Amino acid sequence: MGLEQIKSRVHAAETAAGRPQGTVRLIAVSKVQPAGRVEAVLQAGHRVFGENYVQESAGKWPAWREAYPGVELHMIGPLQTNKLKLALELFDAIHTLDRPSLAQKLARQVQAHGTCPQLFVQVNTGAEPQKAGILPDDADEFIASCRSLDLQVAGLMCIPPEDEPSTPHFRHLRGIAARNGLTGLSMGMSADFESAIAEGATHVRVGSAIFGARDYG
């Protein structure tokens, strides 16, 4: 597939949705990809990346940030509170604010740090028991509690159930965002980023369609 092709598909989807080109942020999800594939995308000029694991990111991104100025790194995987401090050093955005204990620890760290990454609340739109995220019914209260902790929430994120069409989940997320006055929508992956853009995604997280299949070895 490759970066250029995905970029043009993103632009086409923006146009089809009546949105100006460049309004959707394409996050290239580079978790567990071989370094050579990531470097090729960096050399092609792309600067916005997503990672799932704090430790893995700590091992690769500081050097790439030096070599390629302007990198913007998004944390899109589950975040353990004992990795939070390191995560704040590494990431420009966190898409997985998914529970009150994390919000409380984050608020404390942000006060100590003085800076806060861009924050997305992960909503478990399918209410799947095995999946992280705030349940839709609890979202309004959780967003309000983040705000009362002085955390500025930029938007919402979801990962729809694998065995269902994504569009109803994207719509659901957009509705929760709208009623809470939030404009950011992190939704859509390799298989469904175009429908996410049609539903108003501001950030799409695309891995395998850019880099090729992941080999977890």
Ligand SMILES: *Cc1c(COP(=O)(O)O)cnc(C)c1O
């Ligand atoms: C891995 C991952 C992606 C990218 O998945 P692809 O199907 O390879 O595009 C997007 N979002 C999250 C949360 C992920 O964990």
